[in-house]
Amino acid sequence: MQKFTISYLTNDINLQNSIQNFIHDWCSESEFIENQTSGSTGEPKKIQIRKKYMKASAQMSGAYFKFSEGKKIMLSLSIDTIGGKMIVVRAMEFNMTLIVSDILKNPTKLLNESIYFIALVPYQLQAILEETPYKINQIQHVLLGGAPVSESLTKQIQTLQPNFYESFGMTETMSHVAIKNLKLRTNIFEALGQTYFTQENESLVITAPELGINKLQTNDQVKLIDDTHFVWLGRNDFAINSGGKKFHPELLERKLENCFSYRFFIHKELDDKLGERIIILVENRPSMTLNDQIQQIISSKLEKYEIPKQIYFVFPFKETISGKINRLETYNRWRDEHKK
Numbered sequence: 001m002q003k004f005t006i007s008y009l010t011n012d013i014n015l016q017n018s019i020q021n022f023i024h025d026w027c028s029e030s031e032f033i034e035n036q037t038s039g040s041t042g043e044p045k046k047i048q049i050r051k052k053y054m055k056a057s058a059q060m061s062g063a064y065f066k067f068s069e070g071k072k073i074m075l076s077l078s079i080d081t082i083g084g085k086m087i088v089v090r091a092m093e094f095n096m097t098l099i100v101s102d103i104l105k106n107p108t109k110l111l112n113e114s115i116y117f118i119a120l121v122p123y124q125l126q127a128i129l130e131e132t133p134y135k136i137n138q139i140q141h142v143l144l145g146g147a148p149v150s151e152s153l154t155k156q157i158q159t160l161q162p163n164f165y166e167s168f169g170m171t172e173t174m175s176h177v178a179i180k181n182l183k184l185r186t187n188i189f190e191a192l193g194q195t196y197f198t199q200e201n202e203s204l205v206i207t208a209p210e211l212g213i214n215k216l217q218t219n220d221q222v223k224l225i226d227d228t229h230f231v232w233l234g235r236n237d238f239a240i241n242s243g244g245k246k247f248h249p250e251l252l253e254r255k256l257e258n259c260f261s262y263r264f265f266i267h268k269e270l271d272d273k274l275g276e277r278i279i280i281l282v283e284n285r286p287s288m289t290l291n292d293q294i295q296q297i298i299s300s301k302l303e304k305y306e307i308p309k310q311i312y313f314v315f316p317f318k319e320t321i322s323g324k325i326n327r328l329e330t331y332n333r334w335r336d337e338h339k340k
Contacts, residue, residue: 202222
């Protein structure tokens with residue numbers, strides 16, 4: 001019988017020890033694993049997750065992706081995140097071979113073998129395609145999560161060999177509870193296992209019996225197709241109510257995604273007349289020339305009421321432990337630096 005094994009591509013002793021420590025905790029008598037939420041929308045907090053539900057999540061994922069003994073699954077996410085932990089749990093649950101790389105922007109640099117499954121954040125996939133594009137064909141299934149997959153990246157992967165998917169989930173759901181097949185060019189997420197969805201105040205509510213989740217209220221606004229399918233619209237905690245109109249930053253960002261060579265995001269701040277106003281934060285050094293260029297671009301791409309009232313430059317952006325842009329901390333950094 002094939003047993004769970006680990007193959008290290010990394011010489012990072014701290015990373016190897018972190019994985020061994022997690023496996024030790026996993027095999028202990030404790031019923032729980034402690035994990036910290038990402039902090040992308042608020043203060044990070046530690047929560048306890050039952051191991052039996054993490055196992056159930058691994059089984060749901062394994063059924064969808066057809067995991068089996070001996071297949072190779074690659075860890076390229078931090079073991080401190082639920083995404084990283086769940087890769088290890090899936091490998092153990094299905095007696096797969098865990099390939100461990102350095103946690104890099106391009107984690108495939110040392111990969112010289114075919115693997116069955118990898119989970120990446122979108123900027124990692126972009127780095128692979130820019131630096132070592134031939135490596136992507138060594139992978140059969142690529143799961144993208146942690147941030148929305150841009151339309152330009154979706155177009156790019158249509159010509160590539162692997163199967164690509166976008167995940168929907170959070171620490172509280174022990175990784176993904178819904179999957180979108182990006183090769184189908186659809187906006188619709190499909191539930192995994194017995195998971196089903198409802199809505200309350202336009203926000204998604206998750207019930208997943210296998211995971212012990214009953215009516216989990218999220219901050220995600222969706223268009224509900226039926227109880228197992230939805231289209232994701234954006235985060236309610238990011239939503240901007242400006243002059244009585246509601247704007248989702250993620251939808252505005254999609255209109256601008258191919259226009260800049262540097263990172264940016266749409267945010268909000270208080271306004272005496274509008275209640276809240278739309279602003280854009282740009283990861284670059286400030287300059288009048290760049291400011292004028294950005295102003296021209298956004299004026300040509302966005303509707304009149306969508307155009308940011310201010311352009312703020314921040315370098316570098318603050319990030320969460322999982323590599324996502326921490327919008328609130330980045331904006332707070334700009335605000336604190338310009339208080340005087």
